[in-house]
Amino acid sequence: MKDSLLFTPYRLGNTTLRNRTIRSAAFESMGKDFGPTQQLKDYHVSVARGGIGMTTLAYAAVCRSGLSFNKQLWLRDEIVPALADITDAIHREGAAASIQIGHCGNMTHWSTAGCFPIGASTGFNLYSPTFVRGMRRDEIAETARCFGEAVRTAHRAGFDCVEVHAGHGYLISQFLSPYTNRRRDEYGGSLENRMRFMKVCLEEVMKAAAETGTAVLVKHNMEDGFKSGIQIPESIEIAKEIEKFGVDGIVLTSGFVSKAPMAVMRGRIPTKTMSYYMPWSSWPQKIVVNLFGQWMIKQYDFEECYFLENALKFRAELKCPLVYVGGLVSRAGIEKVLDAGFEMVQMARALVNDPAFVDKLKAGDETTRSGCDHRDYCMARMYSVDMQCCHNCREEIPEHLWKELRKIK
Template identity: 40%
Template sequence: MTDRAIPDVLSPGRIGPLKLRNRTIKAATFEGRSDGALVTDALIDFHRAVAAGGVGMTTVAYCAVAPEGRTQYDQIWMRPAAVPGLRRLTDAVHAEGAAVSAQLGHAGPVANPRSNRMAALGPSRRFNQLGGRLTRAATEDDVERISRAHGTAAELAVESGFDAVEVHLGHNYFASSFLSPRINKRMDAYGGSLHNRAKVARAAGRAVRDAVGDRIAILAKFNMDDGVGGGFWLDEALQVARWIEADGTVDALELTVGSSLLNPMYLFKGRAPIRDFAAALPQPQRLGVRMLGHRFLREYPYRDAYLLEEARQFRAALDLPLILLGGITGRESMDLAMAEGFQFVAMARALLREPDFVNRVREESAARSLCVHCNKCMPTNFSGTRCVLA
């Protein structure tokens, strides 16, 4: 440790041009409240409640940069028709004193082609178990189009009143799938070496920076590792993070792990709610999840601040502001993050359980989330993401 001053998590913090009232961020979690791929009153109420509950910034997830980049049909995709609703949402959050970010990205092989009625795109052709169809290998034209679409989406975010955008470079979504040697089998300029595999992620950041400059803050959600054999791992992730920092395209990184395509519970830790997932699905998917779900939804022990050990290595290697995610459950884990040199903390499940949790942390020095990490909130994203115990 150095002699630097350790900030209070409830003190103001800065990400690029954006000053936040405190150092807590509502992490992006698909809300399941965007019927017709547009903002609804329910989505506005969801983020208004978190803003009123004290966070410095809330994150709207998931705003796809292209229609085929949605993980399912009703997700918002960034187009002029979405702007009026997004403006109502940002106005509502600002009225509560918080900032608001739009998570931008392309789901790539995680997209559901059956729901979207459009082919899912990835670095290489592979079977997409999410929609029961083959993922199509993206052409160079597709890659360039999707990179440009990130810039267009960021411009629309500015028009909609967002204070920040978060570029999704994790969870084996489009950019992250190119980083993964397990998924990316290409032999062209986007495959093989780490330099080539990193081009898509870096291009997305460059397109956003070129589009918005310093008008809003630019964050990126970045995988430290995929949690699968032969996937993107820590040593390569550190190098790509250094390249992104040198590019000057982002103002902060939110560090994450896992693959929505191959190992989703690696991010969440705790119990795998297989029966609840099955109950939320129609047949025959319901039967398939009940019989084989344990192969996909593996269980990992939960502990507070469970990504800290890996994240420390990024803190040592980078000067960029970093956001610690994963098991931030109270003042103790928040203070630990600040002491370890992270500038911000991000929470998801704790705020589903208690949207006003940050206000409670302000009032109670020993406040701890009521979340029990049952993960039964995860299957509710089919019907409106929520804590089933609240």
């Protein structure tokens, strides 16, 4: 095999990763009462044992108002000992540990956030569904401070890196996107104004990172995935602003959970399977998704390296390290991305299918490929139960769900 960067070390901030692979921050849905569980620990330790360079615990809210689900993490001192237990175990397996920090904004709920949902602008979020109040200036400043404090808390818990979630239609993304930002003050209107909240958050993050020696990645939307959202030319300008903060890397992604969810991960989501796992407490959504989901949710065909064409446009404009994520299922695909000038790669579904996938890549050759066939069963149950692959699910999958899954295949 030709010389490869894949299994060479990479210096990320003050941490040296043993290779160029990162378990991306796809939501595991393995928390409880806004804290970690043994299941969450076991999963990430298995990924670390399987050869990953760094594994990322997904979605930790920087404050209570940023929570959408009971199974999300709320990054606070109370859970530091349990998180430290996880990071210690990850480090013993030779991997680095990262945690994604963010705020759900208009996709929160009173029952989890403990307050009336807040976002960039006042309105109604059909995805949740819930009414939302636009944030006051004092709330904006306080939330930015919470981002900085989250970095300090992550450091106390033993994390080597934080990933700031500025994409996918969550709070920072809601300020950036003209689709969700209809403010008429200094935080809305022009691109410069819409970037203001992101910049105050990153100021706090980078200040805390300098104090603690924590590496910082930022997850950024190349495009929102629909006409009234952010498009690539504007997104490149945003990425250049992120670069100015001296971050350790930008993770290039796309898609808007409340408007174009499958633009994020691609594939044809099994909507009847999704409705099956939704709780009856959400019966209106359960029924609507079951009957009309296939028409409500725009479907995308899966193809390997599906973000690469767009990501190369950012590579040409930026000097900072870039992390590629999106449709990596084979050694050949990963090598293609690294050869194109990306410093690191992120994967999730391949590691849900097989936590030891990275070790298998190392032992194999360019024909080595993940057993994930992108039926997206893992996504269909992700928010309601937990993220598991249909090929190694711990419980029996009903035959009528397999019928739908086979059609997707």
